Amino acid sequence: MKDDAAVRARYPAVFSVPMMRRFGYAAGAVSLATWLISLCLWFDITPARLSHGMAGLFVILRQMVPPRPGSQWLDILQGLAESVAMAFLGTVIAAAIALPLGFLGARNVVLNAMVHFSVRRVFDGFRGVDQLIWALAFVRAVGLGPLAGVLAIVAADIWMLAKLYAEAIENADRRQAESIVAVGGTRLAVIRFGLLPQVFPVLLAQVLYSFESNTRSASILGVVGAGGIGLQIAERIKVRYWDEVSFIIILLLATVAAIDTISARLRRRLTA
Amino acid sequence: MSGQAASLEIAFLAHRRHRRLVGLAGGVVLAACLLVSAIVSEASPSALIDGAPRALTYFAKLIPDLRLPVLFSGTETQGSLAYWMYRVDLWLWLLFETSQMAALATLAGAVIALPLCFPAAANLAPRRSIYLLFRRMLELLRAVPDIVYALILVWTFGVGPLAGILAITLHTAGTLGKLFAEAAENADMRPWQGLQSVGATWIQSVRFAIFPQVLPNFLSYVLMRFELNVRGATVIGFVGAGGIGQELYSVISFNYYQEIGAIVVLIVLVVSAIDMTSERLRRAVIR
Numbered sequence: 001m002k003d004d005a006a007v008r009a010r011y012p013a014v015f016s017v018p019m020m021r022r023f024g025y026a027a028g029a030v031s032l033a034t035w036l037i038s039l040c041l042w043f044d045i046t047p048a049r050l051s052h053g054m055a056g057l058f059v060i061l062r063q064m065v066p067p068r069p070g071s072q073w074l075d076i077l078q079g080l081a082e083s084v085a086m087a088f089l090g091t092v093i094a095a096a097i098a099l100p101l102g103f104l105g106a107r108n109v110v111l112n113a114m115v116h117f118s119v120r121r122v123f124d125g126f127r128g129v130d131q132l133i134w135a136l137a138f139v140r141a142v143g144l145g146p147l148a149g150v151l152a153i154v155a156a157d158i159w160m161l162a163k164l165y166a167e168a169i170e171n172a173d174r175r176q177a178e179s180i181v182a183v184g185g186t187r188l189a190v191i192r193f194g195l196l197p198q199v200f201p202v203l204l205a206q207v208l209y210s211f212e213s214n215t216r217s218a219s220i221l222g223v224v225g226a227g228g229i230g231l232q233i234a235e236r237i238k239v240r241y242w243d244e245v246s247f248i249i250i251l252l253l254a255t256v257a258a259i260d261t262i263s264a265r266l267r268r269r270l271t272a
Numbered sequence: 273m274s275g276q277a278a279s280l281e282i283a284f285l286a287h288r289r290h291r292r293l294v295g296l297a298g299g300v301v302l303a304a305c306l307l308v309s310a311i312v313s314e315a316s317p318s319a320l321i322d323g324a325p326r327a328l329t330y331f332a333k334l335i336p337d338l339r340l341p342v343l344f345s346g347t348e349t350q351g352s353l354a355y356w357m358y359r360v361d362l363w364l365w366l367l368f369e370t371s372q373m374a375a376l377a378t379l380a381g382a383v384i385a386l387p388l389c390f391p392a393a394a395n396l397a398p399r400r401s402i403y404l405l406f407r408r409m410l411e412l413l414r415a416v417p418d419i420v421y422a423l424i425l426v427w428t429f430g431v432g433p434l435a436g437i438l439a440i441t442l443h444t445a446g447t448l449g450k451l452f453a454e455a456a457e458n459a460d461m462r463p464w465q466g467l468q469s470v471g472a473t474w475i476q477s478v479r480f481a482i483f484p485q486v487l488p489n490f491l492s493y494v495l496m497r498f499e500l501n502v503r504g505a506t507v508i509g510f511v512g513a514g515g516i517g518q519e520l521y522s523v524i525s526f527n528y529y530q531e532i533g534a535i536v537v538l539i540v541l542v543v544s545a546i547d548m549t550s551e552r553l554r555r556a557v558i559r
Contacts, residue, residue: 039376042369043433043514053438056428085309092306124547128540132419132507136524137532141330142323146313151327220419224510227313230419237423245424253415 064246076232076248080255082146083228086221087214090153095207098158102165102203103191108177109169120166123159131156131217135226146227153214153221161210168202169195201270208263208270215259219252334533357534363516367542369433370515373508374501377437381444382494385410388445389452390478396456396464398474410453414446418504422513433514440501440508448497455489456482491557495550502546506539 008015017025039045069076103109105119135152142148177194185193222230229252236244310316339351347354357363390396392410397403421439429435463481472480509517516539523531 036376039372043373043376043437045434045437049429049434053425053429053434057425060424060428081312085312088305088309089313089315092302124544125540128503128543128547129536130503130507132510133520133536133539136510136521137330137334138327140524140527141327147315147319147323150313150315151323216417220417223419223423233420234423237427240427249416249420253412256415 060242063242066243067247067250068243069247070236070241070244076229076244076251079222079229079232080251083218083222083230084215084255084259086146086149086153086228087211087218090150090218091157091207091211091214093150094154094157094161095203095210097154098161098165099203101158101162102169103195105162105166106169108172108174109191109195120163123163123166126159127163129156132221132224135221136224139225144225144227149218149221149226149228152226153218157210157214161206164206164210165199165203168199168206172198205267205270208267212256212260212263215256219256333529334536336530336533356530357538359531360534360538363519363535363538364542366516366519367506367538370505370509370517371502371542371546373433373437373515374440374498374505377440377505378444378494378498378501380437380441381497382448382490384441384445385449385452386490388449390456390482392449392453393456395459395461396478396482407453410446410449412446413442414450416443418443418508419511422508422511426512431512431514436505436508436513436515439513440504443504444497444501448493451493451497452486452490455486455493459485488557492554495554495557499547499550502543506543 101119101123105116105123107113107116110116110119131152134155135149138148138151138155142151172195176198177190180190180194218228218230219233220230222228222232223234225231229248233245233248236242236248336356337351338353338356342349342351343353345352345354347358349355388406388410391398391402392406394403397406418439421442422436425435425438429438459482463485464477467477467481505515505517506520507517509515509519510521512518516535520532520535520539523535
C-alpha cells in the first residue's frame with residue numbers, strides 16, 4: 001500500500017483525467033441532456049403519459065395470455081402460408097432481376113468508373129424507399145391482395161440484392177477471369193466461366209438470407225392491405241382480440257424460426 | 273496411357289452426369305415451390321400481365337411534371353421545382369421529426385440492450401440458465417416487427433410519435449442486445465480472468481475487462497441500427513405512430529401523385545445523407 005503514492009506520483013496520467021477531456025465530457029453530457037429534454041417536450045413525453053400507457057399495456061398483456069386461435073384459425077393459417085409464399089416468390093423474382101444489375105454495378109465487370117459509380121448510386125437511392133412504401137403504392141396500383149405484396153417485395157429487394165451481388169462479384173478472384181481472357185474468351189464468356197462459378201454460391205447464400213428477412217417483412221405487409229398474415233394481425237388488433245393477436249405472433253415466431261433454421265443449414269452447406 | 277485417359281474420361285462423364293442430375297433435381301424442387309407459392313399468393317401469369325401495365329402507369333404518374341425553361345421559377349408556375357416541392361418546409365420538418373424519433377428510439381433501445389447483453393453472452397453469464405433466459409428474452413423482443421409493436425402501442429399511448437418511438441425502442445433493444453452479446457462473446461477473456469483472479473465482482477469485471485474492449489463495436493452497431501431505424505421510422509407513421517409516414521400515407525390514399533413523388537424523393541435524399549454521415553462516423557469509431 002505504501003507504494004501507492006509513489007506510483008501515483010510517477011504516472012499521473014493513469015490516475016487522473018486531463019482537464020480538457022473532463023471539460024469535454026461535461027459539455028457532452030450537458031448537450032445530451034438538453035437534446036433529451038427538448039425531445040421529451042416536443043414529443044410530449046411525460047411521466048404521467050408513460051405510466052398511463054404502461055398501465056394500458058399491462059392490461060393488454062394480461063389479456064394476451066392464454067393465446068387462443070379463435071374461431072377463424074383457418075384464416076390465420078392461410079395468411080401465414082400466403083406470407084411465406086409471397087416472400088418466396090418475391091425473393092426468387094428479385095434474385096433473377098438483380099443478377100444482371102449486380103454485374104452492371106461491379107467494378108471489375110463495368111470498367112468505366114462513371115457508369116459503375118452512378119449505377120451504385122441508383123441502387124442506394126432505391127434502397128432508401130422502404131418495403132412498406134412500395135407495398136402501399138402497389139396496393140393503389142394493382143389492388144388489395146397478395147400480388148401487391150409480391151411486387152412490393154420484388155421492388156424493394158432488387159436493389160438490396162444487386163448491391164450485395166456487386167460486392168460479391170468485386171471480391172472474386174481475378175485470375176480465373178484473366179485465364180479466360182488469355183485463351184481468347186469473349187466478355188460474356190469471362191463472366192460465365194471466369195466469374196459466375198466463383199460467385200454463384202455466395203450469391204445463392206445472399207438470396208437465402210434475403211428470403212429469411214423477407215419472410216419477416218412479408219408478415220407486416222398485410223397491415224397496408226398487401227396480403228399475408230399482417231392483415232389478420234391488424235384486424236384482430238382493431239377489434240381488440242388480444243388473445244388471438246398473441247396466438248398469431250407466437251405462430252409467426254415459430255414459422256420465422258423454422259425458416260431461419262432451414263435456410264441457415266442450406267447456407268452453411270453452400271459456403272462450406 | 274490411353275487406358276488412363278479412358279478411365280479419366282469415364283470418371284469425368286460420371287461426375288458430370290451426377291452434377292446434372294443434382295442440378296435437375298434442384299430445379300424441379302425450385303419449380304414446384306414456385307408454382308405452389310404463385311398459387312397461394314394469387315400471382316398467376318394473367319394477374320401479373322394484367323397488373324404490370326397498371327403498376328407502370330401508376331408509377332409513371334409519380335414522375336414530376338418539370339419543365340426545363342421554368343425549372344427555377346416560383347411556386348406559382350406549373351412545372352417548376354418550387355411548384356413540385358411546394359410544401360417542402362413541412363416535409364423537411366416532418367423528416368427531421370422522423371430522424372429525431374429514430375435517434376431517440378435507438379438511444380433508448382441501446383440503453384435497454386446494454387444491461388441485457390452481458391448475461392446473454394455465453395462466456396460471461398454466471399450460469400447457463402441465465403444465459404438461456406436472457407437470450408430468449410432478446411429473441412422475443414427482436415422477433416416482433418416494430419410496426420406490430422406500433423399497432424399495439426397506438427392503442428395505449430395514443431396516436432403520435434411516442435407510440436412510434438416506443439415501438440422502435442422495443443425492437444431495437446432486441447436486435448442490439450443480440451449484436452452486443454455476440455460482440456461480448458468475441459472479446460478477449462484474459463483481462464476478465466485477471467480481474468476475476470483478484471476478486472472483482474461480476475459487475476466490476478464486466479465494466480473494466482469487457483466493456484472497454486467492446487465499446488467501439490457497440491457504438492458502430494448503434495450507428496448501423498440508427499440508419500435502419502431512420503428507414504423504419506419513415507413508415508411507422510402508416511399506423512399513426514408519427515413522422516413523415518402519416519403524411520405519406522394520406523397523400524398516397526388521396527392519390528396526390530406529384531406529392532407522393534416529392535415526399536419519396538425527399539425521403540431517399542435524407543436517408544442517404546444520414547447513411548453517408550453515419551457510415552463515416554462508423555469508420556472513425558471502429559478504427
